[in-house]
Every structure is written in C-alpha cells, then in structure tokens.
Amino acid sequence: MDRDAELVAAVQAADPAAVVKALADGAAPDSAASPYTGTVLSEAASAGHLEIAWLLVDAGASLRARRPQYESPLRSAVRNGHLDVVRLLVDRGALEVEGADRGSLLAAAIAATRHRPQPAALEILRYLLDLGAGAGHGEEAPIVQAVLDSVAPAAIRILxxxxxxxxxxxxxxxxxxxxxxxxxxxxxxxxxxxxxxxxxxxxxxxxxxxxxxxxxxxxxxxxxxxxxxxxxxxxxxxxxxxxxxxxxxxxxxxxxxxxxxxxxxxxxxLHPTGYELRGDPAEFRRWGQVVACAVEELGENEWDARTGSPYALAQTVARRLVDEPAKAPRASWHRIELTDAELYTVRRAFVELAYAVRVTLPDGLGQEYVHDALDELNAQLR
CATH class of the missing domain: 1.25.40.20 (Ankyrin repeat-containing domain)
Known part of the structure; x- marks a missing residue:
C-alpha cells in the first residue's frame, strides 16, 4: 500500500495512530480516496473525527474544497452537525478561504437544521451567526430561506x-x-x-x-x-x-x-377522484364496522337526507372495507382503492357517529376511536 493510500485507509478507519504514522511516512495531507472524492480532511470533517481533523490541519492539509463541485471540509462539518470540527476549522482560518460556488455557509447551516435535525445543527447555526455569517450574493435573506426550507421554529427563532x-x-x-x-x-x-x-x-x-x-x-x-x-x-x-x-x-x-x-x-x-388507503386488515375492518353501524342506525331515508350519499353505496363501501383490502406486492401493508364518493361516504359515517347519533358501537370501538380516526382522516384530506 502506498503512503497516500495508507493515510486514506487510516482516516476511513478513524484510527488517529495510523494517521500519525502515515503522515510521518510522508503521506500527503491532501490525499483523496479517488479522483472523484474530497480530501481526507473533508472525510474526517464529515464524519466528525476531531482528533484526525486536527492532525491533518496541523500537517498542512488545505482548508479549501478540492474542486469547486466538492464540499470544503468546513461545509462538510456544518452539513453533518459537527460543531467541534467547525470550531477547529474556523479557528484555523477556514472562513477566510471558503468559496461561494455552492452558496453561503449560512444557507448550508439553515438547510442542515432540516436535513439533519439535531441539537448540534442549531448550535452551529448560532455559532456562525455570532461570527457574522450572512447570505451570499443572489441569495434570499436568511429568514426567507428558512421559511422556504420549512425549517423547525427553533431555527427561525435563532435567526x-x-x-x-x-x-x-x-x-x-x-x-x-x-x-x-x-x-x-x-x-x-x-x-x-x-x-x-x-x-x-x-x-x-x-x-x-x-x-x-x-x-x-x-x-x-x-x-x-x-x-x-x-x-x-x-x-x-x-x-x-x-x-x-x-x-x-x-x-x-x-x-x-x-x-x-x-x-x-x-x-x-386539486379535486381527487380516487384514493389508495393503506393499513392493516384489522383497521380496515374497524372502518367497515363504523360505516355499517352508521348506515344501520340511520336507515335508508335518513342516511340519504343527512349525508347526501346513496344508502346503497354506503352498504357497498362497508363490505368493501372488510372484504377487499389486498396485500401490497412489495410492502407489508394492505391497500384498497376508493373513489372520491366512497371516501366521502366513509367520512360522513364517522361524522354522524362522532357528532350526530349515539349508538352502541361494536366491541373494541368507542367514541374516542371514532373521534381520533376522524381527526386523522380530516388532517390527511386537507
């Protein structure tokens, strides 16, 4: 194994002692695993290996991105939430040489709070703001970026x-x-x-x-x-x-x-014309029981008048929910397709039992179940 390959292997194995040996043997601190990857310092920063990052920087590793299309070590540390590595690289001057080809570092920190949500992501965002980091040329204001990225409220509050x-x-x-x-x-x-x-x-x-x-x-x-x-x-x-x-x-x-x-x-x-429902057969069976219970309680005339949905359709949907859910071919759930009218019928049954009529529900079901299921259905239909 040549010296540079030895260093690459040591960094990938997260072995500081082997890194020290490879550098002592003459390995280049800017070695890379291939022409298509970043440097070993970027790898160490991305993985959060502080001691190895320190060894490489101390040996003269470049703080710049290997190529414009690659992440710099600092950006890798920001994106992956490694505050201690970020501090090390900033202390060694990484901010002064950070390129703008991939957008501002602050934009990367904002995005990291959504892509890799963890406490360290917020601390890195706060740290960079304390240092005066701002939007890059042509970027929206950071608060606008945060809203457009749908970041957590905590990140918006920090901004x-x-x-x-x-x-x-x-x-x-x-x-x-x-x-x-x-x-x-x-x-x-x-x-x-x-x-x-x-x-x-x-x-x-x-x-x-x-x-x-x-x-x-x-x-x-x-x-x-x-x-x-x-x-x-x-x-x-x-x-x-x-x-x-x-x-x-x-x-x-x-x-x-x-x-x-x-x-x-x-x-x-959008006005959907059909829906695929996914779940377990037992849950579909409960839904079918709810629909059947509402239909039976109201009777044909009152059901038609109160819901605007055909009585015969409601009976059919109740049976379909019990009998027709099929195992998905490449997943663990079962599924059934309902038309817009059928799903409307299901929802109306839940509404009637939740707010309009009081009946004795089948064993295992109660008003709490009806309300919870209706709330979840409403949230998905919004």
Missing part, C-alpha cells in the same frame, strides 16, 4: 434573535409571513407573529396572509392570524368564493350558504 426582520420580503416582494401562510406552516407563522410580523401585511396583489391561508384551507394558520389581529375584511369574500362555510362562521357570519361568489383566485386546488 430572529440575531437580528432577522420578521417583516422581511422575498426578492419578488412577497412578505415572509405570507410565504409561511401559503405553505400551511402555522408554527412559522406563529413565531413570526410573536416576533412582530405585521398580521395585515399584503403582497403585490393586495392579498393578506389570512386571505392566502383561507384560500388554501389552512385553518391552523388562519386561526393564528386571527388571534394576532388579522383583519377579516377581504378574507371573508375569499371564504365565500371557495364556499368554505366553517371559515365563514369563524369570521363572524351567522348565516352561510353555497353562493356562487366570483373572486380573484391565487391557487389551483
């Missing part, structure tokens, strides 16, 4: 504590609060509002965050905005245009209908 403006706007003028609202990120919305974001800020089309949230049926977001003082004017018209009756009541209406209200829409909403 705000280091001076980020909660009223920042994307390069096209869209306020950060509206970006979060459009994505249904109610946690980010709450953090921004708590930090002082204007709940009534508008985008270039004059739409508020509340209008965007209601148009996309993001109820948790709209609740956060209303509690923060968002003006319902304009949002109510959006709710009417999309026939969101529950939202209209929340906005203060005492009587709502399904009127045809023309509005300027900013979203295209």
């Amino acid at each position: 705000l504590s280091h001076g980020a403006d909660p009223n920042s706007r994307r390069s096209d003028g869209t306020p950060t609060l509206i970006l979060a609202a459009r994505r249904g990120d109610h946690a980010a919305v709450d953090v921004l509002l708590t930090a002082g974001a204007d709940p009534n800020v508008v985008d270039g089309n004059g739409h508020t965050a509340l209008m965007h949230a209601i148009e996309r049926d993001e109820r948790a977001v709209s609740h956060a905005l209303l509690l923060a003082g968002a003006d319902p004017v304009g949002a109510l018209e959006i709710a009417r245009g999309w026939q969101r009756q529950g939202v209209q009541f929340e906005l203060g209406e005492v009587s709502v209908g399904l009127d045809d209200v023309p509005i300027a829409r900013t979203a295209v909403r």
